[in-house]
Amino acid sequence: MPDASASSPSPPPARRARRPSPARTARTREAILAAALDIFLERGFAATRMADVAARAGLGKGTLYLHFADKAALFEGVLQAAVGAPLAGLAGAAPASDEPVREALRRLLGPVLREMETSRRAAVIRLVLAEAGRFPEVAAMYRRIVITPGLAAIRALAARAAARGELRDAALLRHPQLLVAPVVLAVLWNGYFAEGDVMDPEAAFAAQLDLLFLP
Missing domain, CATH: 1.10.357 (Tetracycline Repressor; domain 2)
Incomplete structure (x- = not known):
């Protein structure tokens, strides 16, 4: 009986997730900080929401949280x-x-x-x-x-x-x-x-x- 393992194709290597370049990460962070500055100055610290900052920056809320854990961290930035x-x-x-x-x-x-x-x-x-x-x-x-x-x-x-x-x-x-x-x-x-x-x-x-x- 032929060896099935010999004729079976090897599985393709797992693809590594591509990380964003440092330049792209820096641009994203700058966009977040610019949007956050606008909204903090418009609304104050209490009324600023992370979702609104993400929307102003044109990003998903999850992306914002990759850079800043919460509103206090964002204000510190x-x-x-x-x-x-x-x-x-x-x-x-x-x-x-x-x-x-x-x-x-x-x-x-x-x-x-x-x-x-x-x-x-x-x-x-x-x-x-x-x-x-x-x-x-x-x-x-x-x-x-x-x-x-x-x-x-x-x-x-x-x-x-x-x-x-x-x-x-x-x-x-x-x-x-x-x-x-x-x-x-x-x-x-x-x-x-x-x-x-x-x-x-x-x-x-x-x-x-x-x-x-x-x-």
Whole structure:
């Protein structure tokens, strides 16, 4: 009797599922974050739904959950992209060896401050301030992503400026929040109170540098 096994064709090898390319994954994530930013700013944190973000991005809800486990993770992604990533870039850009800290701050922060509104970074900050009281997780992620690294960078720059005799007094060493206080004021003023009297964040920041640093 002939050997059936010898004449039977071998089963085809199992096909491996193709994974999306890194570039496609990055594009999908960018589309999700752009849609999420739109909806968070339109509706606030509480009223935003994952299904609506997926629909705005033109994706299935399952695809959205492959990238972000829940709404808090999605909001954290938006916050990281809008505010955390630019801040990290600035924190890693140290002044040149002979550059005064005051001039380095104007050089590094000027472009960011000029686009606070057009980039919608200011709108994201206003949203955080509006929602942080009701949602402690929003306040906690903003502190982790923005406040803690930001204050660490300011303290390091203030110490450098103090060592070089560039500060008017020790106020910035005691209260590093003073450096960005006029920027926060401009964000709030322009969002809620301006009525045509718009406050320039870059000009306000420059005025604060005049108060904190020696000429």
